[in-house]
Amino acid sequence: MGRAEERRARQRGGRRAAPQRSTRATSSASVGMGGAPTAGRAAARGRAGKKKSGIRRLFTWKTLLGSLFGFVLLAMGAFALLYMMTPIPAGNAAAKLQSNIYKYSDGSILARTGDINRENVDLAEVPKDVQHTFVAAENKTFYQDAGVDLKGTARGLLNTVSGKGAQGGSTITQQYVKNYYLNQNQTVTRKLKELVISLKLDRQKSKDYILAGYINTSYYGRGAYGIQAAAQAYYRKDAKDLTVEEGAYLASLLQAPNQYDWAIASDTGKKLVQARWNYVLNNMVQMHWLDAGKRQSMTFQVPRAPKGAPGMQGQTGYLVDAANAELEKQLVDQGTASSLGDAEAMVKAGGWTVTVNIDKKKQSQLEQAIKAQLTSKLDAKKRSVDGDVQPGAVSVDPKTGRVLAMYGGVDYFKHFRNNATRRDYQPASTFKPLILAAALEEQAKTQDGRAITANTIYDGTSRRPVKGSAIGFAPPNEDDQNYGNITVQTAMNKSVNSVFAQMGVDVGMEDVLKVAGQLGLDTKGLQAVPAQTLGSMGASPLEMAGAYATLDNHGKKVTPAIIKSVQHKDRTVTLPDPIGDQVIDRTAADTVTSVLTGVVDDGTAKTSVRDNPSRDSQQVAGKTGTSDNNKSAWFTGYTPDLVTSVGLFGENAKNGAQVTLSGATGLLPAPGRINGGGYPAQIWAAYTFQAMGTVSKFDLDTTQGAAVQPSETPSLTQSPTSTPSSTPTTQPPTTQPPTTTAPASPTQTPTQTPTTNQPTAPATTPPATPQLPLNPNG
Template identity: 70%
Template sequence: MGRAEERRARQRGGHRGAPKRSSRAGAGGGATGGTGGTKSGIRRLFTWKKILGSLFGLCLLGMAAFVGLYLMIDVPKGNAAAVQQSNIYKYSNGDTLARSGVVNRELVDLDQVSKGVRMTFVAAENKSFYDDSGVDFKGTARGLINTLSGKGKQGGSTITQQYVKNYYLTQDQTVTRKLKELVISLKVDRQQSKDQILAGYINTSYYGRNAWGIQAAAQAYYRVDADKLSVAQGAYLAALLQAPSQYDWAVASDTSKKLVKARWNYVLDNMVGEGWLSSAKRDAMKFPVPKDPKGAPGLEGQAGYLVEAANTALEKQLIAQGTAADLDEAETMVKAGGWTMTLNIDKKKQAQLEKAVKAKLTSKLDGKDRKVDADVQAGAASVDPKTGRVLAMYGGVDYVEHYTNNATRRDYQPASTFKPLILAAAVDKDATTQEDQPITANTIYDGTSKRPVVDDGRKVGFSPPNEDDVDYGDVTVQTAMNKSINSVFAQMGVDVGMDEVMKTAGDLGMDVEGIKSVPAQTLGTMGASPLEMAGVYATLDNHGKKVTPALVKSVEHKDRPVEFPDAIGDQVISREAADTVTSVLTGVVDDGTARTSVRDNPARDGQQVAGKTGTSDCNKSAWFTGYTPKLVTSVGVFGEAAKAGTTRCGKEKPVKVKAFSQVTLQGAAGGGRVNGGGFPALVWAAYTFDAMDEVSRFDLETDQGAAVQPTPTPTLSPSPTAPAEEPSPEDPTTKPPTSSAPPESSPETTPPDDEEPTPSSSATSPPGDIELPGDPDDPQAFQ
């Protein structure tokens, strides 16, 4: 083959014309050239310089992306749910009464947790916490890889990251959330101190047993506050955070108990290694076995009534001190949580009051067999007259069944429990009768039923009947109080001046704002609560120095300091006036409407007692407010329709009433009329004589009344003669209401069916020791 042919063959790709040369070329340089060309092509494509350059570029791109994220992601507002707290309510001795709110959490400042306990969390979770930048990049990268690969949750986060997850983000396991956690953690670490972050972490973490935050956890596991935790206990709580449900000692399996003990040891060993705990102290520590779980106190029974009343007291004080502008704002502040309220409620006396109500009243009711029994409600409040502390309160059978607090409601007439206030005004103001005779315990009044009340020789249009229209004739004020004679106190109120009477009532503690100063008010036709009446009588017991019942002992809140005013105020009536009323009221117990229930009670043991019964219009309420030198308690029993139906007052036609309307108590517990000397006085006596620490006597500065002298035999003297004129049309009448409307709707027109004397014809007071007609509130009067 010529060269031209060979060239043409090569151009065609054939080598048939020169096989040997081609073979040599393939065996030598041809082979090397072919393989070497491939390798040099790869080298040209993947040189070390290019690889390093690409990696560097990726790093730059990642850094730029991270800078972009850092600039774009701001630290968000804290998650409100993460710091949502409950309100804590405690008895006076510090025992927990109740918690309110969805979340069992109480935020505490870091200085309320000992340094040793704080460091258990650092030792458990993040030993470099006080030195790092707030982020564990290796742990975060590992978590991202596991999330992308579907391996789920991965530890390794710093305390700062966990705090950010708890407070600013969610528990979602997503790449986006983890990247946000990284950026926000870096920023939070720059914006907040390490102590602030640690406090946030231990307050927002979940410890199991429905306990959020270290304070709730300390109570849930060891029944102590966070500031009382030992280092050993703190180490257990720190260990819990890894697996709260699994590591709860009360429900842990044998394996889980070994694991949590190992974790506990790990925490303490880390503390020793870091120099935060001495080896000697470490070796002396024993595993602190937690207490068994205890159900979180709810609002059942009396707890709800006490919580509601405490909240109301706090709201009023927030407004009074200017922290809240109005009631709506105050309610919002209280419901936001974070309050720890210690009440003045004495745990033992509270139990004694509940026991007394059950033993003497509620256990005798059967709402299924007797419809009226379902309509019976009871309320009571007990006050220390020397301090004003509310020691016990009964709001109803159960807060979850009957929401209205019967101890604080003001829609029922206090009836004859108002009469002592008229006498207090009379003595304090040096008032006189129509004949200018000083009004004292021995002053004679005409107790004739329906005797027209007169003022300066003129009828005032008010002629209240005594119960069952009984005429008592001439009686002393002491006897009139013992027998609760309406006609006497109606006239006395006008003699004193109704403006003065109502002013004195207000000074003593009754809420009389907006109530007209008319003669009908002498029969207690305004509304009042057991707590209110307990305060009034406590002022009498305290020798005329004002007592404002104080339910709340102290309040603590992280951001809002609250100080309650002193429960003991100024002298509002003279000591002589207050002591005279007390002296007279001992006669009600020893020789009047409360003698059967109180005087003859075998548990009395010689205790001196003052008190007053009351039974309102149509027997819708019955009261006994009584006191010893150390304890004042007011008990009310109220008729409240359990459901819509009909009711009647005496012989009047039945009227339709809605549920919760005021209805008669007549026939409750299978008896007749429910009077103040019956169930209310029985409950009072059972509670008071059980709660007494010792027998005591009143220290009285008066020469009047049953406590210092026997009731004298009244001497007949002329009584005011009523003129013949008709009452003016605008004067109040005495016709009782026919509807079940609350008494406030017509307070000046409704005299109560105040008491229960044995029916009798008109008579004057007998001479000597002949007994007067039956007692108005005597439970035996109708047996």
């Protein structure tokens, strides 16, 4: 059939058999719909078959395995690079912060300071079975693993990527790394760093090191970071004293500190923490860390109710500040810090455990004495001057140098400055014993060549110009009273300014200041002028207590120490011995002590101290002091076993300026002067006679002074300007205050120094009120 016929046949719909073709051609052709061959479609299918065959060749199991292997190698390489490039960093600042712990001498807590309530402890201080409670609770494989939990970390990464939040399962090492080196952020980067650092840390540090870091940085609730703070917060004890049951509770807390705190937990929370507690102990049995029989007998230990951390109110802040100042000074002295500023930064960084010498009982007794004798009588609403009265006191053991009690002010939050350590007020006549000590130590003589002893006669005329000084000085006595010729003993009893001004010149003011410095006062930079004999320099009750303690300690230096011991995990502090070398001769020191007993028995302190019903024949030495314009009043006194200095300071409540104390508590008659023999001596007596213990006597190596020979001279029937006779009457020594007789010739001057008896001052009129001592003097 020709082509034309074929075309016509198709148009008519007719069919016509195709011509016979070769078998090869037929077999290669495809049969279309209705049996008609479709060469185009066959060709297309051939091309598709070829394409499908290429994809199969690309995704064979060999290529997939190779790709996976390559990915693993790439990941391993990336991790190796990350491992090499990620160092173990320094601990973060928050994790390093610790509180400072301050303890009384008996170990009880005085205060805790710092933004973070944490006190790191060595793992050796934590009982072994308590250590195991944390491992049993958090990571039973801790001692065997490499520091990471790969499954848990992978889970955490997937949850972080998918946004499902935090995921548990980390090892103790990882948790420690998160707490100490990193932060709590839930990011892929942080989790990868945690993994790397944990692996490195496990290789470089011991398991004990890691466990110690973990239990010291973890948060336990109640504001407590670390096991030591937690032990105190929940059981009122140190970590070293925890039981297994208590340790299991603390370990359980780490899962949910606030939810599991028994004091605030719901019923559900209490059930959960008890279940967790049982889980911990059962794990310990499983790990063979706890006997099964012992486990069965254990009961859940309900923690104690929360208690606020000891604050700084009351006297606490003063004691803490004084301890810090002493610690900072020692850090500089031993070369640990280059300056006081550096030392202060070290202390504020935290981690210190400071045990002070403060005796809780004596501290309470001192506070009670000041309240009963003084502060309860102050009423600033009635008298504005009452708001200006600032008391301060320090009590020292003269045999050890320990500061046993300290009163810094009415309240640390109401008056920040510590009145016990401030040195901006004059010690006034409490300086006079140091002048006598210098005279005896230097074996000084008067202007006419007489050795200065307790019996040496001086002219006690008020405003008498001193002799032998290039600098003119003529000080008045208290109330401008004239005493005429009197012994040193009587001049000390009556606190006669004119006598000690002349004695200072006789000794030499340079030597006076030198000996005062040896006894414990800071005399650097002071001018060696006669005016210093009146105690015109600044001094603190702490300094005065130290100087008098040195006298009490027979001339062997006593430096009052408030700190008993110091501990820090990174630093060692060596505390100096509060008892130093012999700084003045024992006989000189004992003679001053002997003379100072006369101030109590026959002088400015006898009303408040000698006649105190609680004295019980206790032997006492001491000295009163009242500064110019009554801006300060003092009594520093001692028994053989206790030295206490009490000072009252007039400080304007609004601007801090020094003001008079006169009129405080409504004292009469006008001007209502507060003297050293008044409230300061009353406070001293009320405290000392309660705190001293048994009655004791001074062991004195001297033949001079009121403790050896009672003061006795005739009284004067004429005015105080009269002069006693040259030969005082003689009576056997007695323990009672001496009687007096009229002089044989009031106008004669003595021609020799008495050897066995000492003239006393003229008789005086008793004070108008019991608060004012006999002949008070500054």
